[in-house]
Amino acid sequence: MQGPSVTPLELRGIGKRFGRLAVLRGVDLRVDAGEVVGLIGANGSGKTTLLSIAVGLMSPSEGERRLGGELAPQVELAQRARIAFVAHTTQLYPRLSARENMALFAELRRAAGLDAAPADPLLERLGLADAADRLVGTFSRGMMQRLALARALLGRPSLLLLDEPFTSLDRPGRDRLTEVLADERAAGLAVLLSSHDYDAVVASTDRVVLLEGGRLRGEARRDEGEAGSYRDRVAALGRPDRLAAATEAGAHA
């Protein structure tokens, strides 16, 4: 039996190749309970592949994946029970209503002997209470994004993986997501999210890592005592010249 402070996600030396193309190389990443980690990088840098490996939708070509402290060459059902993944595609049934989408996954959990949070408060929390009985096919992209997050929280996960969660969200939607992430982090949830939206990443994360060419190239922490604000350090990731400029500007101010 593991202790209560076990690390939800730990990736060691993860590599992934598609044929001859190496998409990830030697990635080491750890996400602790109560921590929100942002994954940034250009298109094709390997962010989605890394998240897919973390959730078990892909197997790494090399390296170790640990979930809840356990080595996980395959992500078994008991481990999937504690992980939630919100993909970029939202993965919702368009011919079902929001409530039916939630109910399906809640019932699937219950059929597996797992608990599921009540759907209505989650829909309310994500601002979808009024649209609960509407078919998802009629939703805007932002609404789908929020519904996908509500569904992810159904299982009270220990690890939440979000692939570009801020895409298509309007300002209130972003604020709401940031607020939800803050609440969940306070409750002990570990979150790994990928995004191109630096502002949103800065607002919602404790730590940001930069993925470039399939390798982790840098890291910025909110609680670092170094010069420059967290925003500057995130913006300067992979570009030390930018950090120097930001630091200098701060010193002259």
Add this chain to the structure above:
Amino acid sequence: MPSGATPWPLAFRATTGSMRLPRQAWLLAKNDLRQELRDLELVATAGFFTLVVLVMFGLSFAALGRSAQPLAIPGMLWLAVAFVGALTLTRIFDRERESDTLRALLSAPVERLSIYLAKGAVTLLVLLGCCLVLVPGLVLLFPAGAVFAERPLTTAVLVVLGCVAYVAVGTLFAAGLAQSGGKNVLLSVILYPLTSPALMWALVSTRALLEGHPDLNTYLIQLAALDVLLVALGGVLFEAVLVGSTGRKPARERGRRRR
């Protein structure tokens, strides 16, 4: 209010219970049926196709002598099953592909085998529904088909066994293609050769039924054994086909990279 993350240790005692597989399979099948009831897409496509095929067979083979009919009827029946089956499997997995929901199921605490069973069950239901039109239609159009009406139980067993064999193989490959972003045309290319043994066995058994062959029961037992083998094989390979193919990037992502 936060949902309250569950600590990891609790997760490892939660998922037991022998009823998990059938319950999840039932939920997934019910979900497919609920979506089908909303637009009746499968029923309309497969039903209309079955009727058209039946009319065309009727017109083409109306002049066939009674002695030759037992040779032609099995071919008509199982050819229609093969086409309707491919159509149904394509559509069932297209629904998952369109919204990428198969990956949502794969990352959820869902037994992968329950996905196979659910998709197979729904396809089987559609096929059997079509056979409910096809078989009486063949009885009406061809005098030799009267044997189906005279021995309804044997006919039902034969049709169910033949369809199960087809669905067992078809579901496996349709899922693999849907998950890997393969083109639908590939399904037909792969499906027909791979389901041929099952269809041929069903065809030979149907001919034996129509001709009153004394070894019909042996044929049926062999077909049942083939069913058991194919369903077991499908069940064993399904997760490998799905998770193996998830090692590839989904088509949408590959397209994005190229752009």
